[in-house]
Amino acid sequence: MAGPLDGLVVIDASWGMPAAISTMMLADYGARVVKLERPGGPADVNSALRKSTDRGKWSVEADLHSAEGRAIADQLLADADVFVESFGSGGAEALGLGYDRLHEKFPELVYCSVTGYGNDGPLASRPGYEALLNARLGQMAEQVGHREGPIFMGHPTVSYGTAFVTTIGILSALRARKINGAGQKVDTSLLDGMLAISSMNWWWNEKDISYLARSGTQTGFGNKRLITDPFQCADGKWLIPHTGGPGSYKRMMDVLGFGDRTQTIDGPEMAVPLDEVELDIARNKVPEAFRSRPRDEWLELFHAADIAALPVLHPEETFEDDQVQFAEVAIELPDDEHGTLRQIGPVIRFEKSTPAGPERSPFPGEHNERIGDLSRSAAWAPEPGGAPVSAPLQGVKIVDFSSYFATGFGARLLSDLGADVIKVEPLVGDQMRPLGDLFEGANRGKRNIALDMRTPEGQEIAHRLVAEADVVMQNYRPGKAEKIGLGYEQLKAVNPNLIYAYLPGFGSAGPKSSLKSFAPLVSGLVGLNFEGAGEGNAPIRRVIGNEDLYNGFLGAVTVLLALHHRANTGAAQYVESPQLHSSLFVISEHSATLDGTAVPAHQLDSEQTGLSPLYRLYRTSDGWIAIAVFGDAAFERLTSALGLTVDSRFATTADRAENADVLAGVLAASFAELDSATAFKLLDDKRVPVEIPLDHPIMPELLWEEWALESQRVVEHHHPEYGWSREVGMVIHLSDTPGRFKGGSPRLGQHSAEILGELGYGTDEIAALMATVCALPTAAAKES
Numbered sequence: 001m002a003g004p005l006d007g008l009v010v011i012d013a014s015w016g017m018p019a020a021i022s023t024m025m026l027a028d029y030g031a032r033v034v035k036l037e038r039p040g041g042p043a044d045v046n047s048a049l050r051k052s053t054d055r056g057k058w059s060v061e062a063d064l065h066s067a068e069g070r071a072i073a074d075q076l077l078a079d080a081d082v083f084v085e086s087f088g089s090g091g092a093e094a095l096g097l098g099y100d101r102l103h104e105k106f107p108e109l110v111y112c113s114v115t116g117y118g119n120d121g122p123l124a125s126r127p128g129y130e131a132l133l134n135a136r137l138g139q140m141a142e143q144v145g146h147r148e149g150p151i152f153m154g155h156p157t158v159s160y161g162t163a164f165v166t167t168i169g170i171l172s173a174l175r176a177r178k179i180n181g182a183g184q185k186v187d188t189s190l191l192d193g194m195l196a197i198s199s200m201n202w203w204w205n206e207k208d209i210s211y212l213a214r215s216g217t218q219t220g221f222g223n224k225r226l227i228t229d230p231f232q233c234a235d236g237k238w239l240i241p242h243t244g245g246p247g248s249y250k251r252m253m254d255v256l257g258f259g260d261r262t263q264t265i266d267g268p269e270m271a272v273p274l275d276e277v278e279l280d281i282a283r284n285k286v287p288e289a290f291r292s293r294p295r296d297e298w299l300e301l302f303h304a305a306d307i308a309a310l311p312v313l314h315p316e317e318t319f320e321d322d323q324v325q326f327a328e329v330a331i332e333l334p335d336d337e338h339g340t341l342r343q344i345g346p347v348i349r350f351e352k353s354t355p356a357g358p359e360r361s362p363f364p365g366e367h368n369e370r371i372g373d374l375s376r377s378a379a380w381a382p383e384p385g386g387a388p389v390s391a392p393l394q395g396v397k398i399v400d401f402s403s404y405f406a407t408g409f410g411a412r413l414l415s416d417l418g419a420d421v422i423k424v425e426p427l428v429g430d431q432m433r434p435l436g437d438l439f440e441g442a443n444r445g446k447r448n449i450a451l452d453m454r455t456p457e458g459q460e461i462a463h464r465l466v467a468e469a470d471v472v473m474q475n476y477r478p479g480k481a482e483k484i485g486l487g488y489e490q491l492k493a494v495n496p497n498l499i500y501a502y503l504p505g506f507g508s509a510g511p512k513s514s515l516k517s518f519a520p521l522v523s524g525l526v527g528l529n530f531e532g533a534g535e536g537n538a539p540i541r542r543v544i545g546n547e548d549l550y551n552g553f554l555g556a557v558t559v560l561l562a563l564h565h566r567a568n569t570g571a572a573q574y575v576e577s578p579q580l581h582s583s584l585f586v587i588s589e590h591s592a593t594l595d596g597t598a599v600p601a602h603q604l605d606s607e608q609t610g611l612s613p614l615y616r617l618y619r620t621s622d623g624w625i626a627i628a629v630f631g632d633a634a635f636e637r638l639t640s641a642l643g644l645t646v647d648s649r650f651a652t653t654a655d656r657a658e659n660a661d662v663l664a665g666v667l668a669a670s671f672a673e674l675d676s677a678t679a680f681k682l683l684d685d686k687r688v689p690v691e692i693p694l695d696h697p698i699m700p701e702l703l704w705e706e707w708a709l710e711s712q713r714v715v716e717h718h719h720p721e722y723g724w725s726r727e728v729g730m731v732i733h734l735s736d737t738p739g740r741f742k743g744g745s746p747r748l749g750q751h752s753a754e755i756l757g758e759l760g761y762g763t764d765e766i767a768a769l770m771a772t773v774c775a776l777p778t779a780a781a782k783e784s
Contacts, residue, residue, distance in 0.1 A: 002030045002355060002356050003028070003029040003030025003031075003346075003350075003353055003354070003355030003356065004029055004030060004350060004353040004355075004561040004562065004564055004565035005026060005029045005030035005031040005561065005564065006030040006353075006377075006379070007030075007032075007376075007377025007379045007380055007568075008026070008030065008031040008032065008081050008082070008174075008377070008380055009031070009032050009034070009079055009080045009081050009082070009374055009375075009376060009377075010023060010026050010027075010031050010032065010033045010034070010080065010081065010082040010083075010084065011034050011036055011073070011076045011077055011080045011082070011083050011084070012033055012034065012035050012036065012057070012084045013036040013037075013064070013073070013083070013084065013085045013087075013097065014084050014085055014086035014114060015042065015086055016086050016114070016128075016159075017049065017053065017130070017156060017159040017163075017589070018086075018114055018130075018158075018159045018160075018162035018163045018166065018190065018193065019084055019085075019086045019114045019163070019166065020049075020053035020054065020163075021053055021159065021160060021163035021588065021589075022084070022114075022162075022163040022164075022166040022167045022170070023035075023057065023084055024052075024053045024054070024055065024056070024057075024588070025163065025167050025557065026082075026167065026170070027055070027056035027057050027358065028056060028345070028346040028355060028358055029346060029348070029355050029561055030353075030355050030356075031082075032058065032374065033056070033057040033058065034057065034058045034059075034060055034076060034080075034367070034374070035054060035057050035058065035059045035060065035362070036060055036062055036064075036072075036073060036076065037059060037060075037061060037062075037364060038061065038062075038063060038064075039061045039062075039063055039364070039365070040061070040364055040365075041059070041061075041363075041364030041365075043630075043631060043653045045363075045364055046337075047601065048589070048590075048591055048599050048600065048601040049589050049601040049602070050361050051333070051335065051341060051343075051360070051361050051591065052343050052361075052588050052589050052590075052591060052601065053361075053588070053589060054361035054362065055333060055343070055358040055359065055360060055361045056358035056359050056361075057361065057362060058362060058366070058367035058370065059362035059363065059364050059365055059366045059367055060072065060076065060365065060367055060368055060370075060371060061364055061365040061368055064095045064097065065095070070095070070096050070097070072371070073097060074105070075371060076371060076374065077102065077105075077106055077109060078106065079374045079375055079376050080106075080109060080374075080376070081108075081109070081110060081174070081376065081380050082109070082110045082111075082112065082170055082174070083097075083102065083109055083110070083111050083112065084112045084114065084166075084170075085097060085111075085112070085113055085114070086113070086114040086115065086128075088115060088116065088128060089115055089116075089118075089119050089124045089125065092113065099111045099113070099185045099735075103183065103184075103185070106183070107182055107183060108177060108181070108182060108183045108382060109183040110170060110173045110174055110177060110183045110184065110186065111183065111184070111185045111186065112166060112169065112170050112173075112185075112186040112187075112188070113185065113186070113187050113188075114162065114166055114188050114189065115128055115187070115188075115189045115190075116128020116129070116132075116133065116189060116190050116191070117133075117189055117190065117191045118187060118189045118191055118192070118711065118733075119187060120707075120711065121707045121708075121711060122707060123136075123191065126691075127628065127689035127690075127691075128189070128190055129615075129628035129689055130153075130156055130158045130159050130190060131152060131153070131610070131615060131616075131626055131628055132626055132628050132689055132690070132691040133158060133190045133191065133194060134152075134153050134158065134626075135150065135617075135626040135691040135692070135693040135694065136691040136692075136693075136694060136698075137191075137194060137694065137697075137698040137699075137702070138693075138694035138695070138696050138697040138698040138699070139153060139158075139194065139544060139697065140152065140153065140617075140626075140693045140694075141693065141694060141695050141696050141697055142544060142697040142699075143532065143540075143543070143544055144540060144541055144542075145532075145533075145534070145540060145608045146533070146534065146537055146538075146540070146608060147607070147608065149624060150617055150624050150626075150693035150695070151608045152604060152608055152609055152610045152611070152616060152617050152626075153532060153543070153544065154531045154532040154533065154534060154543075154602075154603075154604030154608070154611075155528050155531045155532045155543040155544075155545060155586075156589075156602075157197055157543065157544050157545030157586075158190050158193045158194045158197065159190075159193070160193075160545065160550065160553075160585075160586045161193035161194065161196050161197040161545065161549070161553070162188060162189065162190050162192065162193025162194075163193070164193075164196070164550075164553035164554070164556075164557065165188050165192055165193055165196050165553075165731050165732050166186070166188045167557055168413060168417075168553070168556050168557060168560065168732055169186040169187075169188055169732040169733075169734065170186055171557065171560035171561065171564065172186075172392035172393060172417050172560065172732065172734065172737075172739075173186050173392060173734055173737070174380070174564065175392050175393065175560070175563065175564070175567070176389055176392040176734070176736070176737040177382050178380075178382055178383055178567055179382075179383070179384065179386065179388060179389050180382070180384060180388045180389060180736070180737070181382040181383075181384035182382070182736070184734055184735045184736035184737065185734070185735040185736075186732070186733070186734055186735075187733040187734075187735070188731070188732060188733070191713070192713070192731040192732070192733075193731070195702075195713055195728045195731050196549075196553075196728070196731040197544065197545050197549055198699050198728055199441045199727065199728035199731075200405070200409070200437075200438065200441050200546075200548065200549055201437060202437075202697075202699035202700050202703075202727075202728070203437050203440060203441070203700065203703070203725060203726065203727040203728070204700045204703050204704075204725065204726045204727075205436070205719065205722040205723055205724065205725040205726075206722070206723035206724045206725070207722055207723050209436040209437070209722055210436065210437050223273040223274040223279055224270050224273070224274070225243065225249040225265070225269040225270050225272065225273075225274060225278075225282075226243055226244060226249070226270055227241060227242070227243045227249070227252065227282060227286065228240060228241070228242045228243075228244075228518070228519070228520060228521070228542075229287075229541055230312050230524060230529055230539050230540075230541065231286070231287055231290035231291075232287075232290065232291060232538070233290055233291065233293060233294050233295040233298055234291055234292060234293050234294045235294035235295055237294070237295040237311065237312075238295070238311070238312035238524070238529075238538070238539055239290075239295050239298060239299060239309055239310065239311050239312060239524075240309065240310055240312055240520060240521050240524040240529075241302060241307060241308065241309040241521075242307075242308040242309070242516070242518040242519075242521050243269075243307070243308075244270070244308070244404070244431070244518045245306070245307075245308065245431075245516055245518075246268070246269070246431065247265075247269065248269070248306070248307050248308065248516075249262070249265075249269045250262055250263070250264055250265065250269070251305045251306070251307055252302070252305070252307050253281070254305070255301050255302060255305055255307065256286060256289045256290075257289060258281050258285065258286075258289075261277055261278065261281060262278055262281070263275075263278070267428070268428075268429075268431055268433075268434055270431075270434050270435065271434040295311060299311065303515060306516070307516075308515065308516035308517065308518050308521055309521065310515075310521040310522065310524060310525045311524070311525060312524035312525070312529050312530070312539050313524070313525055313526070313527055313530070314527050314530045314598070315526065315527030315530070315531060315587045315590045315592075315598065315600070316527075316590065316592040316596060316597070316598035316599075316600075317527070317596075318525065318526045318527055318584065318587070319342055319592055319596070320596065321525065322510075322511045322512065323506050323507065323510045323511055323512035323513070323580060324580070324584065326507075326509070326510035326511060327507055327510060327578075327580070327581065329344055329345055329346075329347050329581060329584055330342050330343065330344060330345065331343055331344075331345030331357055331358060332594070333358070333359070333360045334360055335360070338593050338599060339593070339594075340593070340594050341591040341592070341593065341599060342591060342592045342593070342594060343588065343591050344584045344585060344587060344588050345357065345358060346358070347554070347577070347581035347582065347584055347585045348554065348557075348558050348561065348575060348576070348577045348581070349575065349576040349577070349581075350561075350562070350565075350573060350575055351573040351574040351575065352565070352569075352571050352573040353561075353562075353565045353569075353571075353573065379568040379569075380568065389418070389737060390418075390737055391417060391418025391737055391738070391739060391740065392417050392418055392734060392737045392739070393414055393417045393418040393419040394418040394419075394737075395418075396414070396418070396419040396420070396470050396471065396563065397419070397420045397422070397468060397469045397470050397471070398411055398414060398415075398419050398420070398421045398422070398469065398470065398471040398472075398473060398559070399421075399422050399424060399462075399465050399466055399469045399471070399472050399473070400421055400422065400423045400424065400446065400473050400474075401424050401462075401472065401473065401474040401476075401481075401486055402473055402474055402475045402503070403430050403431060403432070403475065404430070404431065404432050404442075404475070404518070404548075405432060405438050405441070405442045405519070405548040405552070406442075406475065406503060406519075406547065406548040406549075406551035406552050406555070406579060407473050407474065407475040407503040407551070407552065407555055408423070408432075408442035408443055408552070409441065409442045409548065409549065409551075409552030409553075409555075410473065410503070410551070410552035410553065410554070410555030410556040410558075410559070411423075411442075411446070411473050411555075411556075412441070412442055412443060412444060412445060412446065412552075413552065413553070413556040414556050414559060414560075415444075415445040415446055415742065416445060416730060416732075416739040416740070416741070416742075417732065417739040418737075418739060418740075419471075420447070421445070421446040421447070422446065422447045422448070422449060422465060422751075422755060423443055423446045423447070423448045423449075423746065424449055424451050424453075424462060424465070425448055425449070425450050425451070425748060425749070426450070426451070426452070426453070427450050427451070427452050427749075427774075427775065427776055427777060428777060429450075429748045433748070436721075436722055439745055440719075440722070440725070440727065440744060440745045441727070441728075442552070442745075443745040443746065444727070444741075444742075444743065444744050444745045445741065445742035445743055445744075446745070446746055447746060447750070447751040447754070447755065448746035448747065448748065448749060448750045448751050448752075449461075449465075449749065449751060449752045449755045449756075449774065450748050450749030450752055450774050450776055451752075451773060451774060452772075452773040452774075452775075453484040453485070453486070454484065455772075455773050457769065457772065457773045458773040459484060459485040461756070461759065461769070461773065461774075462485065462486065463485065463491070463494045464759040464760070465755070465759065466491050466494050466495050466498065467494050467495050468495075468759075469495065469498060470497075470498070470499060470563070471498070471499045471500075471501060471559055471562075471563070472486075472491060472498060472499070472500050472501065473501045473503065473555065473559070474486060474501075474502060474503070475502070475503045475504055475505075476504070477504060477505070477513075477514060477516070478504060478507075478508050478509065478513050478514065488500045488502070488574050492572075492574075496572065497566075497572045498572050499559065499562040499563065499566060499572050499573065499575065500572075500573075500574045500575070501555065501558055501559050501562065501575050501576075501577065502574070502575070502576045502577075503551055503555045503558075503576075503577050503578065503579070504517070504576075504578050504579070505517020505518075505522070505578060505579045505580065506578055506579070506580045507576065507578045507580065507581075508576060512580075517547075517578075517579050517580070518548075519546040519547050519548040519549075519579075520542045520543075520546045520547065521547075522547040522579050522580055522583040523542065523543065523545075523546045523547050523583060524539065525580070525583070526580075526583045526584055526586075526587050527587055527590075528543045528545075528546075528583075528586070528587070529541075529542065529543065531543070531587070531590075531604070532604070533604070533608075534604045534605055534606045534607065534608040535603055535604065535605055535606045536606050537606060537608075545586070547579045547580075547582060547583040548579075550579075550582040550583055550585065550586050551577070551578075551579040551582040551583075553582070554577050554581070554582040554585060555577055555582075558575050558577040559575075561575075562575045589601035589602070612657075612660060613656070613660050613661075613663040613664035613667060614627065614628070614629040614630070614635065614638075614656070614663075615627070615628050615629070615630075616664075617693065618667060618668055618671040618672075619668070619671065619672060620671050620672065620674055620675055620676045620679050621672060621673065621674060621675045622675045622676055623675070623676040623692070623693075623695075624676065624692070624693050625671055625676050625679045625680060625683075625690060625691075625692060625693075626690065626691050626692070626693055627683065627688065627689065627690050628689040628690075629688060629689065631653075632652070632653070634688060634689070635650070635656070637686045637687060637688050638683065638686075638688045640686060641682045641683050641685070641686040641688055642667075642670045642671075642682065642683075644666065644670060649662060649663075650663055676692045677692070680692050700726070702714070703726040703727070703728075704726070711733075712729045712730040712733075712738075712741070713728065713729050713730060713731065714726055714727070714728065714729050715727060715728075715729035715730075715741040717741070717743060717744050719744040719745070720747060721747065722744070725744060729741055748776060749774060749776050752770060752774045753766055753770060753774075756769060756770075756774070
């Protein structure tokens, strides 16, 4: 098979990393993606970034400013299913490629626009570069680094978040097209990508409930029984443990030698705060204890005690990890410069629609003569006839058996887009329920049934749910689902048309498959902590963005891909998308040679100021300024604004790269003589992309912006437990079949009786089941 998107035709006229990653995903899973690019290609045509994000695509040249180029675009679009552009607000219209014109000419075309801040609102005209958004919205203040002041974020989390919501939006619009018969516009932006990521940690509620302490002497987890920091061991190597599982905190303290001063907690440990002695041990004495043994000894001790822990590696080291090698997710592509490059390839596992391996990235214009080879596939043709849908996933039923955040977050994204998601929860509640913002972010809009899956009656109820479902999502460790009747073969016997989405930590098999997986352990394993630290530095505590979010995003993509495969072929299947694989996906831009030498797409400098002299932070006389200057025209405007003379060392892009340190010194001296406000005005007046970094995260202030509420990027509601709340709302905007907010997270067992009735149980049966297999413990019932 060529993948679940076999036959789909995508025309990609975008620039920038977010859209490139999104269309790379589409190409990885079988779509024919055609890059529509300027003659000669972009300035970075030989970059490591292009070699990864443009793999598997075709390249067709066209000057879209000319009538001839626009005719080429129209010829391609006549045979296309999807069009992707990132020209900025109003840019596509100026080129004759705006949505209104193309929708009238090609009514079945799904049109996707990726912008910086959306096409409306007060920020729509601001330059759309990730680092500038990080600066303007305070993410550079939120990211903790090795020095004071704003930190340039080495891991491009907003680009990946935007790529995920873009892909989810495109796949959702294609489902709506299948049923309704027409294409529509999908709007996503860097702002939406940032908000999607922020939905894990940022909200407002009138009771001020949060699992994070944002002020005081113990920021982070405060007095929670939770430790997830990187620790240096006796051999200088680093590891990250996680105490989030039942009893894990006490077991870790036992291993570290502090067990005699640590309480044993019955029930969820995180529900009981640390006392003063325990808090001092957790935050001050634990780091010292780790330095007493080498890393491998600690890992062996922790794994023997069933405590989650992983090594912290650099991205290029990840290719040598035993589980990564077992999973065979690395690919090797020919490369003119390095001979062969090793990259992370397609990471989702399909039972029946395995994609072909990607080909190398194309040369500009390599496929100019193959335009006539494109044709639309009948498999993707709309099939209207039944009742139209008002939301793209209307009519899809998902049973969510997961715990914690990652899988639940993926199901929540699908719920936002119209799926009916039923969360099946144990009678004592999900371990994450005490962490209000996490639970809300992963479970809003779902229905909930509390169920004792250890009983035959509970398993019978679960099987009745599955019999009527389109999708099951679960993240148990391998073997556990089978013990309670939820294995793939068991549920396929109940419902042969079922899509079974398994999102474990490391995979269903392999050397690490039995280990626990929690964020940010896998982020450390794949190199994100080093990526965000800067060249030569120790790993930072954590980067914004982690495997819980990424696994949820990729889990939603996985389900949508499987739904399309089923719609096009009639075949349901088993799909697997582990946390490890989604974390590997977000280092896709980094390659390595066969001998393990890193070939990074970007490298944060040791001072954590930027990736190049023209994409970085500079100190001013009273603060900082952030710039994003790409191309000769923008560089000329920069030097003109600052009154600098351009000599031969900086004449071309190649010259500027060769003399990067000298250029950085020249710009640093110039900015040091200006205050931030003056520097901003000089550059902004000359249309040089620039922002002044905010000195605090804009969240949760952004939740109170009326324009954000009006655009549904923020939603307000009253929750029975948290009171009045505001949180991130819709981050994927579909013009004709929009998603919608369906309410806050459900109380434990809130819909048990209702769901039992839908499954055909009678009144007496429901009463009996509510008193037994659906019965809440007294304390849990009071809390809910």
